[in-house]
Amino acid sequence: MKKSSQNGKxxxxxxxxxxxxxxKPAFHEYSLDKSERTCCxxxxxxxxxxxxxxxxxxxxxxxxxxxFVNSKIVDNxxxxxxxxxxxxxxxxxxxxxxxxxxxNLTNEEAFLQGTEKPRVNKIGPYVYVENIHKVNVSFxxxxxxxxxxxxxxxxxxxxxxxxxxxxxxxxxxxPLFGAFRRMENDEPQAKSVFEWLLNSYDYGKDKxxxxxxxxxxxxxxxxxxxxSMEYLSTCNxxxxxxxxxxxxxxxxxxxxxxxxxxxxxxxxxxxxxxxxIGFNQTVMNRRTVMTGKGDIxxxxxxxxxxxKSSLGSWSEDxxxxxxxxxxxxxxxGLDKKEELNLYFTNMCRNIKFQYRKTVENSGFETYRFAPxxxxxxxxxxxxxxxxxxxxxxxxxxxxxDIGVGCKPGSPVYMxxxxxxxxxxxxxNGVDGLDTPNRDEDEFYFDIEPEWGTTLAAHAAFxxxxxxxxxxxxxxxxxxxxxxLPFMMLEEGVAGPxxxxxxxxxxxxxxxxxxxxxxxxxxxxxxxxxxLPEIVLWIKSCCRS
Numbered sequence: 001m002k003k004s005s006q007n008g009k010x011x012x013x014x015x016x017x018x019x020x021x022x023x024k025p026a027f028h029e030y031s032l033d034k035s036e037r038t039c040c041x042x043x044x045x046x047x048x049x050x051x052x053x054x055x056x057x058x059x060x061x062x063x064x065x066x067x068f069v070n071s072k073i074v075d076n077x078x079x080x081x082x083x084x085x086x087x088x089x090x091x092x093x094x095x096x097x098x099x100x101x102x103x104n105l106t107n108e109e110a111f112l113q114g115t116e117k118p119r120v121n122k123i124g125p126y127v128y129v130e131n132i133h134k135v136n137v138s139f140x141x142x143x144x145x146x147x148x149x150x151x152x153x154x155x156x157x158x159x160x161x162x163x164x165x166x167x168x169x170x171x172x173x174x175p176l177f178g179a180f181r182r183m184e185n186d187e188p189q190a191k192s193v194f195e196w197l198l199n200s201y202d203y204g205k206d207k208x209x210x211x212x213x214x215x216x217x218x219x220x221x222x223x224x225x226x227x228s229m230e231y232l233s234t235c236n237x238x239x240x241x242x243x244x245x246x247x248x249x250x251x252x253x254x255x256x257x258x259x260x261x262x263x264x265x266x267x268x269x270x271x272x273x274x275x276x277i278g279f280n281q282t283v284m285n286r287r288t289v290m291t292g293k294g295d296i297x298x299x300x301x302x303x304x305x306x307x308k309s310s311l312g313s314w315s316e317d318x319x320x321x322x323x324x325x326x327x328x329x330x331x332x333g334l335d336k337k338e339e340l341n342l343y344f345t346n347m348c349r350n351i352k353f354q355y356r357k358t359v360e361n362s363g364f365e366t367y368r369f370a371p372x373x374x375x376x377x378x379x380x381x382x383x384x385x386x387x388x389x390x391x392x393x394x395x396x397x398x399x400x401d402i403g404v405g406c407k408p409g410s411p412v413y414m415x416x417x418x419x420x421x422x423x424x425x426x427x428n429g430v431d432g433l434d435t436p437n438r439d440e441d442e443f444y445f446d447i448e449p450e451w452g453t454t455l456a457a458h459a460a461f462x463x464x465x466x467x468x469x470x471x472x473x474x475x476x477x478x479x480x481x482x483x484l485p486f487m488m489l490e491e492g493v494a495g496p497x498x499x500x501x502x503x504x505x506x507x508x509x510x511x512x513x514x515x516x517x518x519x520x521x522x523x524x525x526x527x528x529x530x531l532p533e534i535v536l537w538i539k540s541c542c543r544s
Contacts, residue, residue: 044532051529058522065518066511073507074332077451079146079291079299081139089329090134093499096457098154099125100219101488105170106432108210114477118467118484119431123169125490126215127160135283139291145303147288154280165216172465172486173211175226175273177411180470181403191471201225203267209474221274228265235263275487285345289326300329302343312348314405316387324350327445334449340369347414348406349388351375359446361455362495364504366446373421376400376414398422399464399483413464417441417488429482451507455500457492
């Protein structure tokens, strides 16, 4: 086939016309060459470049802005003098509630005669609203520790209480059971002398193993001849100085002199005993914790209590070391796979908490942490508890003896309510005791995991005394050892206050909100900057 070179024709094909040298393609009207663009076109092109940069920055910010904001929040969660986290920690915006239940002994005489096992009737709750402040606050030299004490005030709430503080209950005589314990290894003659001395007083309501008291008396104080006897045994201990060495002065001073110890006790001047006497409006529990400065994961770790780095006199040194976190000062980043190690100064020991389940609290997802079931187990079943037993015969699983290495001589044994996780023999020894219910009786914290804020807390303990034949005439007819519960305590908050809800909502959303706003602003402004160039490009396309 031969092609014709004239006018661009091919045999049998279409005809083509050559473009004139003076004609230019339509797309040349919109050129990227800055030398051929107008001033407006140049501005549009610059805006387009800026817009692309802003959009790219917006995309990048979507990945980095939230971690950046959260890191700044973490920095502000360190306990710093005057900081928001510090102020909320020092004066918590919540009022915990303490609920007290009593196991009223209903067959005192038959029990002491040995004809029946003890029968109790659970009554309550008697409710007290708490006002808590941290006082005497001081920071360490490098601001990495803070030392403080607690100041608690209890207010009786008649509206929340099932009963009144004037209700009468039959409770164990705690000072007398304390005497039983301190004298358990004494000779029979010493025990007889003690009984004779106690009965020699023609006054005093606490000369029997069980007492009829009002709720208010048992908790906050009643005149006790036993406490007065203990005072008498020590009130003659006088300072070793020249004033007291001069024996000639004794006759002149007299026992009633206001400047010396008055060892006289009358029915009107008996010293008082109450389970919570000295707790209300009292500054106590001075301790030092880490502030989180330099390492937020260490926030709340207790370094000392009352100036000492060890507490208790357990049989093994490692159990005396203060090791754990203050229950009221947790940190961020809670992991459900890791145990939470908390230290309880009133028990001179740490307790391991583990994740139990996820629960929703006021619309927030929280991790429920509860003590491990083996916390009060016998060393026979949980060897890690061996140091809490000493050389004594270990108690059945489910009971913790604070009188061994924490509060020497205390007759009180602690357990979970209704002997939860305890040996069944403990419950079988008492009539009228409810079957334990884990959801109701368990000690737990509901914690928002990201920021470590406790939204709900339920601290639950049961208090017991050991009743057995011990060489004192009151107990001669007791054949079987009985761990007798007398009180149950529930303390905590059912849910977050409105202030805490607002703060948690802000903490959980501020990082995401800042990220979204930054991304939207950057992309929107970027698109606006690109818009003139886009319009010019569309117009050029339409012209072509």
